[in-house]
Amino acid sequence: MATIDLGKHGGGNGGLPGHDHHGADDLSRPYHERYHAAHHFEDREHEFDAVKMGVWLFLATEILLFSGMFCAYAIFRLMYPEAFVNGSHHLDWRWGLLNTVILLMSSYWVAAAVRHAQTNNQKWLQINVFLTFLAGLAFLIIKFVFEYAKKYKEGLLPGKFYSFGGDATAHEPLWWAIYWGATGIHASHVIVGMGLFVWVWLRSRRGHFGPGHYNAVEGVGLYWHIVDIVWIFLFPMLYLIH
Amino acid sequence: MATISSNPVSGHPHHGHDHAHASYLQPKGGFAATVWDWMTTVDHKKIGVMYLFAxxxxxxxGGVAALAVRMELFTPTVVTGGVATGQELAKFWGVDARDWAEGNNIYNRTMTLHGLIMVFLVIVPSVPASLGNFLIPLMIGAKDVAFPRLNLASWYVYLLGSMFAITAVIMGGVDTGWTFYTPYSTTTDAESMKVVWMVLGAFILGFSSIFTGLNFIVTIHKLRAPGMGWFDMPLFIWGMYGAAVIQVLATPVIGITLLLLIFERLFHIGIFDPRMGGDPVLFQHFFWFYSHPVVYVMILPGMAIMSELVAVGARKKVFGYRAVAFSSLAIAGISFIVWGHHLFTSQGEVSAVIFSALTFLVAIPSAVKVFNWISTYYRGSITLNTPSLYALAFLFLFSIGGLTGLFLGALATDLHLHDTYFIVAHFHYVMMGGTIIAFVGGIHFWWPKMFGKMYNENWAKVGWLLVFVGFNLTFFPQFIMGSQGMPRRYANYVEEFQIYHQLSTVGSWVLALGFVIHLLTFIHSLVAGPKADPNPHGALTLEWTHTSSPPIEHNFEHEPVVTHGPYDFDDVIPPQTRPGEFQLPKPNPNLKH
Structure with missing residues (x-):
């Protein structure tokens, strides 16, 4: 947005972007200080408010998306408690706990990244964004290598792919449908989040964020918190309740 | 922060950009450059216009599919020698229609095509994406929606979803009905991917809907012009706000539902399959948890248009402004707790009774709106132009649609009327008699603003008359045959119902003729219509009083400051109208001079 608008407003100022009279157009100054809000906002705070509200509304849609999975879990757990207890025993709570800790730490890191943007601490902003990315990666490695791969090998799969050789109660494939569905949709959110952190990291390296402008850090950070919170509900629901 | 210099009011006059002060419709260079400009535009007005045409x-x-369905139903049997609709359809799909079962199949697919297109591609996006996009920023005095690029994304996501849906049609079409009920939708055409394409299309269209709704909520909260408090907003904005809340909060649920349906079909995960312990009724609950609220995404924008048409048409303050405004929110809220009335026959009796009671609640805010509009007309100075005629048609048709909804909300009568033509007639009276009628009225009302041209009022009235008569002729007989037991969704019927079906089919032709006349009137207007004044209706909302017709690229020369209410016809002379065209306000006895 910024680059497009700079061009649109630039002509009358002899080619200099924007029309701020406080020296903000001086190209030697960092991007986040020169940044102009999009033309339909009054100023940067106004834009920041709107962006934040938009992200919160988006988070509401995320909660409602996952609510479908939680609702299906509750209904089928009531219908087939045994299948759910047995199925849950196949999960190792230690991996789940480790992933919970990883995500909680990553939530701290991304919150710290926002704080460092506010205080213009560029080095630690980048480090924290990168750490959050790494946490997402670690989460996925544990999920895929140590959990999904094992279940796949044992045939603990949803629906018609279920081919487990050992003891099983009736309707256990349904438990696996819930498990794979809920964790799979969650994992896809982790992957999207990692992509967003790459984008934020690349921009932070170019000095895009600082006290005057950190919309993207804040927005992606909020998104990451919801990914974390959903997992905090999934972990006890799937791993701990027997 | 440099609040003064970054303020658009003081910022712009220094620049000298001609394009910012020219009409948004003015081409940018040659043909290719103009096309590229429209394809990449983040201007809410252009996006709204592109949505409108799509x-x-x-x-x-969807209308052609409906006409085909009505043709098939002209006679009781599926394929007859005389009327060869089934065969014509069969040639189109490339199958042999002499086979009776095949004829049924074609009918089911055509009917599904009609339902899917009309619900997901027409009515849900209709008013918000086209008129809403165009008007919300103009009405609240903003330069654009809060997230212009998200707005453009929503348009492309809409195109993508439509392509998935059309792919499914080209592959032969689906026969699930627009509701995709399991287990039928997970087992029909087992080898083919058609249903998956169609469901994926609906899933993607959901994102388009969420983007639009999210954008509107933030825009209305954050971008109102100075002086415009919540209760100074035009009621159009209140209606769109209610609809946007539902779009944002209900659509994700259909997202997960359709995703699970796709998983069910591709991987057979069993959640909706009773053979594996799953529950097909769960699908119905999930589906209607979205699809009932979305009924109000369809009707609330229609009601939003109504408030403007009635107030300007009667040149009077809307009676009970706050009641109309809050009833939009009440409808949005209640919409989330009545989904179970779609499942009266497939759920427990206690929950059916509860849902029945809750359903009656919806009637209260809906009736508040209707009564208030009628009260607004009382002693108004009514202009019977096409938009006003459409507003009157809405009042008439929506009242019938709403009241027959009560029959269906009552458990005892619903068991008799469930899955009959009565319900088909009911929801067409609400969806088409409500939303589409208001939409067409709204297009007429804002046409001069959108394109800067007037349309031929006489031909528009002829179109209105045909639409109104045709609509009632099409759908009123369906109430009668439905109450006599004619089930919905069948390609054939017993001969006792033939007269009603034939009336209905003839009505569909009249209706189609009315729309063709509207289309020709609009084309004539674009080509040869006289230039529109900035405020031909003498309205008082910002899109009429503060910018030209069509609006300039940046909407307003100066950021508007709101100094009067949207309907203060008694106190304010409408600006930007021709001198002497509208009456001066009558002296207000309540004001002491």
């Missing part, structure tokens, strides 16, 4: 095209497609 939706009208889809309305045409």
């Amino acid at each position: 939706i009208l095209f889809m309305f045409f497609l």
Whole structure:
């Protein structure tokens, strides 16, 4: 947005972007200080408010998306408690706990990244964004290598792919449908989040964020918190309740 | 922060950009450059216009399917020698229609095509994406929606979803009905991917809907012009706000539902399959948890248009402004707790009774609106132009649609009327008699603003008359045959119902003729219509009083400051109208001079 608008407003100022009279157009100054809000906002705070509200509304849609999975879990757990207890025993709570800790730490890191943007601490902003990315990666490695791969090998799969050789109660494939569905949709959110952190990291390296402008850090950070919170509900629901 | 210099009011006059002060419709250079400009535009007005044309095209497609369905139902049997609709359809799909079962199949697919296109591609996006996009920023005095690029994304996501849906049609069409009920939708055409494409299309269209709704909520909260408090907003904005809340909060649920349906079909995960312990009724609950609220995404924008048409048409303050405003929110809220009335026959009796009671609640805010509009007309100075005629048609048709909804909300009568033509007639009276009628009225009302041209009022009235008569002729007989037991969704019927079906089919031709006349009137207006004044209706909302017709690229020369209410016809002379065209306000006895 910024680059497009700079061009649109630039002509009358002899080619200099924007029309701020406080020296903000001086190209030697960092991007986040020169940044102009999009033309339909009054100023940067106004834009920041709107962006934040938009992200919160988006988070509401995320909660409602996952609510479908939680609702299906509750209904089928009531219908087939045994299948759910047995199925849950196949999960190792230690991996789940480790992933919970990883995500909680990553939530701290991304919150710290926002704080460092506010205080213009560029080095630690980048480090924290990168750490959050790494946490997402670690989460996925544990999920895929140590959990999904094992279940796949044992045939603990949803629906018609279920081919487990050992003891099983009736309707256990349904438990696996819930498990794979809920964790799979969650994992896809982790992957999207990692992509967003790459984008934020690349921009932070170019000095895009600082006290005057950190919309993207804040927005992606909020998104990451919801990914974390959903997992905090999934972990006890799937791993701990027997 | 440099609040003064970054303020658009003081910022712009220094620049000298001609394009910012020219009409948004003015081409940018040559043909290719103009096309590219429209394809990459983040201007809410252009996006709204592109949506409008796409939706009208889809309305045409869905309408052709409806006409085909009505043709098939002209006679009781599926394929007859005389009327060869089934065979004509069969040639189109490339199958042998002499086979009776095949004829049924074609009918089911055509009917599903009609339902899917009309619901997901026409009515849900209709008013918000086209008129809403165009008007919300103009009405609240903003330069654009809060997230212009998200707005453009929503348009492309809409196109993508439409392509998935059309792919499914080209592959032969689906026969699930627009509701995709399991287990039928997970087992029909087992080898083919058609249903998956169609469901994926609906899933993607959901994102388009969420983007639009999210954008509107933030825009209305954050971008109102100075002086415009919540209760100074035009009621159009209140209606769109209610609809946007539902779009944002209900659509994700259909997202997960359709995703699970796709998983069910591709991987057979068993959640909706009773053979594996799953529950097909769960699908119905999930589906209607979205699809009932979305009924109000369809009707609330229609009601939003109504408030403007009635107030300007009567040149009077809307009676009970706050009641109308809050009833939009009440409808949005209640919409989330009544989904179970779609499942009266497939759920427990206690929950059916509860849902029945809750359903009656919806009637209260809906009736508040209707009564208030009628009260607004009382002693008003009514202009019977086409938009006003459409507003009157809405009041008449929506009242019938709403009241027959009560029959269906009552458990005892619903068991008799469930899955009959009565319900088909009911929801057409609400969806088409409500939303589409208001939409067409709204297009007429804002046409001069959108394109800067007037349309021929006489031909528009002829179109209105045909639409109104045709609509009632099409759908009123369906109430009668439905109450006598004619089930919905069948390609054939017993001969006792033939007269009603034939009336209905003839009505569909009249209706189609009315829309063709509207189309020709609009084309004539674009080509040869006289230039529109900035405020031809003498309205008082910002899109009429503060910018030209069509609006300039940046909407307003100066950021508007709101100094009067949207309907203060008694106190304010409408600006930007021709001198002497509208009456001066009557002296207000309550004001002491």
